[in-house]
Amino acid sequence: MEKFNRFIKKELLIASRSGYDFFMPTIYLLIIITSFNISVSYISKNIIIELVPLMIWLSCLLVCVLNLESVFKEDYEDGTLDYFFTSDNFHESFIIAKIFSHWALSVFPIVITSPIIGFLLGIDSQTTLILFLSLLIGTPAMSLLGSVVSALTLSLKRGKILLSIIVLPLYVPILIFGTSAVNNSFLNMNFYSELILLGIIFLIFLLISPVACLKSLKISLD
Amino acid sequence: MSSLLESKNLSLMRNDRYIIRDLSIEISPKTVVNIFGNNGSGKTSFLKVLSGITEKTNGEISRNNVDVIYVGHKNGLKSNLTIHENLALDNLQDRVISSDEIDNVIRKYQMIDYRNTLVKNLSHGQQKRVCLMRTIIINSNLWLLDEPYSALDSKGIDILNSTIKEAVTNDVAVLMTNHKKIEIEELNVKNFKLEDGKIQ
Structure with missing residues (x-):
């Protein structure tokens, strides 16, 4: 646990030195949502309010995809991964720490910002809460799944496009359950089953992804 | 003294071409081994295979209670x-x-x-x-150093040499690659030339 904490501390320290990078996902989210709102501004307000949570979910998904490339990129380029793989002390827990810190630094800000944006755009407080919860469970699952693909495409020069093409279809179940939960809440229907299913997906990826990431990183380094 | 690391008939192939071929080496504690050769002779690949970063195509690697550290071109x-x-x-x-x-x-x-x-x-x-x-x-008790002398000034070289000497007295083994033979005062450095993936 001590090593895990040291890893997180190091990642946070690096992020704190990277300047404005930390705010980029939130700024990007704001731009996407503003663009969405401008493009649907001619539709009646009732329909827009119904669309807002779904727009936010889709925007978060896009921001997640854009961030994925950076999960292991720096460690790959500066030789940290080479250094890790020579040690017998390098385990799956490091991968979990890496993914967690990446999620906390690049996705969690938008998980916090999104409900605020939703609230400002007029969605009710319960739907805002469900939006927050669904993102809180759904985005780590997306990070875990995306990290595997990120690790696989690490050594490719044009990996970013390939990464998006592979990852976006895989995110569909998470998107469906996430948006369904929010939509059901908006329509005052039962949303618990969707949240539970999101939780199950998260737990499955939490078990599979670290092992798959290690194997994928090994392939990329080879 | 039992060896820290031993490789037998180690080979690595890429695109139907041998990068290293049938390399056997035994590293014991307190030894300094220098593999030297030209660019593209397979030095870095050999170290990466030994360190476990790259998967070997053929051969055997056995480690005996060894903690390896690899210092490559990228510093980590x-x-x-x-x-x-x-x-x-x-x-x-x-x-x-x-x-x-x-x-x-x-x-x-x-x-x-x-x-x-x-x-x-x-x-x-x-x-x-x-x-x-x-x-x-x-x-760690086995250091794999890839071209450690490159980019070092004379002061840096002295520091590196004294570090290696001190490490060897503490039962560490050092396997390094360079472009040329290496001599370190008071140490018996075993130099091997690598050419086209084979030790000559």
């Missing part, structure tokens, strides 16, 4: 952290290293003035010295 240091932070927050350490212990190592490498300097603001040679500091702190 975080450019936005200071020297002290890089060493203190090393992820693979089992133990927590005290700040004083780190400062002592930095002082030993004559870089205490740069203690709080970001690694990105150091020269290539200075970064190599930081890698050496980390090697010392980690306490």
Whole structure:
């Protein structure tokens, strides 16, 4: 646990030195949502309010995809991964720490910002809460799944496009359950089953992804 | 004395071409081995296979209670952290290293003035010295150094040589690659020439 904490501390320290990078996902989210709102501004307000949570979910998904490339990129380029793989002390827990810190630094800000944006755009407080919860469970699952693909495409020069093409279809179940939960809440229907299913997906990826990431990183380094 | 690492008939193929071919080597504690050769002779690939970064195509590698550290062309240091932070927050350490212990190592490498300097603001040679500091702190017993003398000035070379000497007295084995033969005063360096993936 001590090593895990040291890893997180190091990642946070690096992020704190990277300047404005930390705010980029939130700024990007704001731009996407503003663009969405401008493009649907001619539709009646009732329909827009119904669309807002779904727009936010889709925007978060896009921001997640854009961030994925950076999960292991720096460690790959500066030789940290080479250094890790020579040690017998390098385990799956490091991968979990890496993914967690990446999620906390690049996705969690938008998980916090999104409900605020939703609230400002007029969605009710319960739907805002469900939006927050669904993102809180759904985005780590997306990070875990995306990290595997990120690790696989690490050594490719044009990996970013390939990464998006592979990852976006895989995110569909998470998107469906996430948006369904929010939509059901908006329509005052039962949303618990969707949240539970999101939780199950998260737990499955939490078990599979670290092992798959290690194997994928090994392939990329080879 | 039992060997730390032994490879038998080690081969690595890429695109139907042998990068290294049937390489056998035995590394015992307190030994310094230098594999030298031209660019593209397979030196780095050999070290990467031995360290476990790259998967071998054929052959056997056996390790006997060995903690390996590989210092390659890429240094594995975080450019936005200071020297002290890089060493203190090393992820693979089992133990927590005290700040004083780190400062002592930095002082030993004559870089205490740069203690709080970001690694990105150091020269290539200075970064190599930081890698050496980390090697010392980690306490591994087999060092795999890929062209450690490149980019070092005479002071850096002296520091590296004395580090290797000290390490060898502490039962560490050093396997390094270079472009030419290496002689280190008071040490018996075993030099092997690598050409077209084979030891000549």
